[in-house]
Amino acid sequence: MQLTLEFGGGLELLCDSVKIHNVNVDPQNGTEKLIMKDLLSWVRTNLIKERPEMFMKEDSVRPGVLVLVNDCDWELSGQLDTTLEEKDVVVFISTLHGG
Amino acid sequence: MEEADGNGKSMKGRGRLCCICNKRRAALKRPKTLEQICRECFYEVFEEEIHQVIVENQLFKPGERIALGASGGKDSTVLAYVLSELNRRHNYGLDLFLLSVDEGITGYRDDSLETVKRNEIQYGLPLKIVSYKDLYGWTMDEIVKMIGLKNNCTFCGVFRRQALDRGAALLKVDKLATGHNADDIAETVLLNILRGDIARLSRCTSIITGEDGPIPRCKPFKYTYEKEIVMYAYFKRLDYFSTECIYSPNAYRGFVREFIKDLERIRPRAILDIIQSGEDFRISTSTKMPEQGTCERCGYISSQKWCKACVLLEGLNRGLPKLGIGRSRGLSDDRKKGIKENIGTKSIESKQCGTLDF
């Protein structure tokens, strides 16, 4: 599944200072659909190069990291349960940096 | 509408409508009200709430010259954008300026200043930059080289506070507006509790401070959630710079920030509740505030013979950077006498950095 992942607010520093990643992620664990929970662990394994604790806490993003799926707050789409679809754009922004 | 939540999961909010206009697709959930609203309605309520705060608290008067503390970060960028917008829309009649401090931190401030310079053009606001090098003869890079990473935030905090006042004086402004948001203020309330600073505790939730000083400061974002500021900047594609200062390890403040974010996740209202608590604290007004005089060396306001910046500077210039660091409380009497000459530094250890200087 083709996805565009964007890191902002300082999170890009955790993945070689690259803001936009076009990636191909398949549904995990033999299931049909890909949900955010799976995507997060995929990102952690494949994109985050340093200090993963700045990005994740337990199995979700660290509190203070905003997530938007197709420019919509993931709090409206079920957070970790949000189902992803082909060509979706997922944005992660840290609010924790700088004033 | 609430019932739709369950089914909406698979729809990723695509079908969900804004609960204000009921027309457009909702784009975010407001932490303050838990409303689901679309981008356009969000812009409107976000700006309108700040306008209301400005009006209700009489933050500005027509004809005033206002400096906006500009670090290039999200808060000050959104502040510059929103204030120039509101100034136009509601005819505040303000002359707005951007005021930046160049601490002299390579790879951090030089980059963020580039952002501020772009903001100058984008928003058409005149920019003034004051630098530590010009004011004090030292850059933060040089200071850190001399004193190491410990306590450097003390220097930076003391110097920045004064630098902003000096810059504001150069611009001849009546007031300085800073981008401190609700999360920052909640954080400061807790930090002051944790470090036992009752004097700061009583002041830190005031929306206007320093009215007795040279330049009053105000915080138009006092009730604005950090989440909304970042969402606003993102949706509006505002140009801001986001990197943590390379010299601020500050784990302690980090604990508090993280705690507040954890709280926000389970109870978003907690941030405003903390501010409410801060406003409601029963603090006896007889708590002595140090008498304000002027520094004999530089003329800046000071409760001591020399202001903090001059004490610290003297230490740097004499090669004794420890001068003026740390607290005097709790020391035995003879030790107290020994450092008597350079007090006036009560509880500035682990002083916050960034733009957070209350």
Place this chain on the structure above:
Amino acid sequence: MACSASSCQSNCHQHEEQAQEEEFGGSSNSISNYNDRNLNVCIKCKSNEPISGGNAEDGRFCADCFRSNLYGKFRLAVISNAMICPTDNVLVAFSGGPSSRVALQFVHEMQDKSQKNFDASRDGSLPVFGVGVAFIDERAILPIPSHEIDKAIQDFRSIVSALAPPRKELHVVPIENIFSSSSSDGRDRLKNLLDAVSDSTGKEDLLLHLRMLSLQKIASENGYNRVVLGSCTSSIACHVISAIVKGQGYSLPGDIQYVDARWEIPVVLPLRDCLTQELNRLCHLDGLKTVELHKVPYSGINGLVSSFVTLLQKENPSRESTIVRTAGKLTPFHFNSIPEKSDSNTTLATQRRLKKYNLKPNESLSSESFCPVCNSPLNKSDLLRQSNLQNHQTSSDIFGAACCSSCRFQILPKDPSSMEHFYTHLPQLLVARAKHSGYGNLSLLREQIQDFLISDSEDES
């Protein structure tokens, strides 16, 4: 002997100073002990070996000095706040945990000493204060098997009866007794009441308020005039942070003083200056048996706060004390001292102490209104909202309006019919509190918020 009688003949003043020295010894050590620590002797008696293990704070004293230091803190708190008088009858709230276990032990030791004084003095002019113990049985709502609670209660009985005479009564009272009706009916009402609260933090807090209600009821029905709680620095530090997080900054200073006399039976916190590690250590050293029944972990806000404070304490062992000390600088309320008895001749000694410790008894008469649920003094905006209430309201609306904003948010149900339901299940004692408190007294209310009303009246007319 913790007395405040002018006729007191025991040497409590001597003890008082001694205790004070210990206190100061303790605090100044934070600086001086850096030099002493390496010597590996107790920093107090300079002869015995310090007890090992735990954090740095503990390692300073030998077992005897540790014990007497801890008891000294308790004693100083009791004496300097006139918590217990010879004529008093004291109820110790006992949960089985280390804090209340130490509270019981210390109150007992104090009673034991004054009993010895009494026996020695012969003339019997000095009565010895009485002590009772209360355990609130919460099996109706706790997910704990009944036989475990029964076993614990047996343990408690043997703990209490093993204490030297005079005999102390142990009151084991089911929490549902706060309802005056039959116990099975009370159980249902309690369940219904808690089920109506959707916020998990709110549920925990409501339970806390009901526990206090229950203690008050036990105390007043059995002739006690003081309730002793085992709240220690660590638990008070948590309360400080969670009260701030819940927006209770106004009422907070009332909750964390040594004395809280807003209740019918005044509540005292003699372990306010003791850390939880110290209490655990004492239980360990002296083999005081503890049973942690209520160890259902906190969830929600209270859980977050408690792990946050634990983290801070790990980072800096004096953090909890700093938190309590900072919050202690907030201005307390008039009810934070033992009300003066009009008839007694105790006042001279008491006054001397109050002066010495700079306490101001009843500096102003009560002008506070209280939330009927949590009994917190209401802040200006709560009062303002209350005074704007229309006359034609249902009693549950009136009750809701009389509550503080924190209880309104996390405890009271939002929609009117659930609120009605909630209201009908409230214990009569709480409902009466609402009627009795500020709401009935609109003129007082208006006086308190006069400044606000002036600007407001322009809108009204």
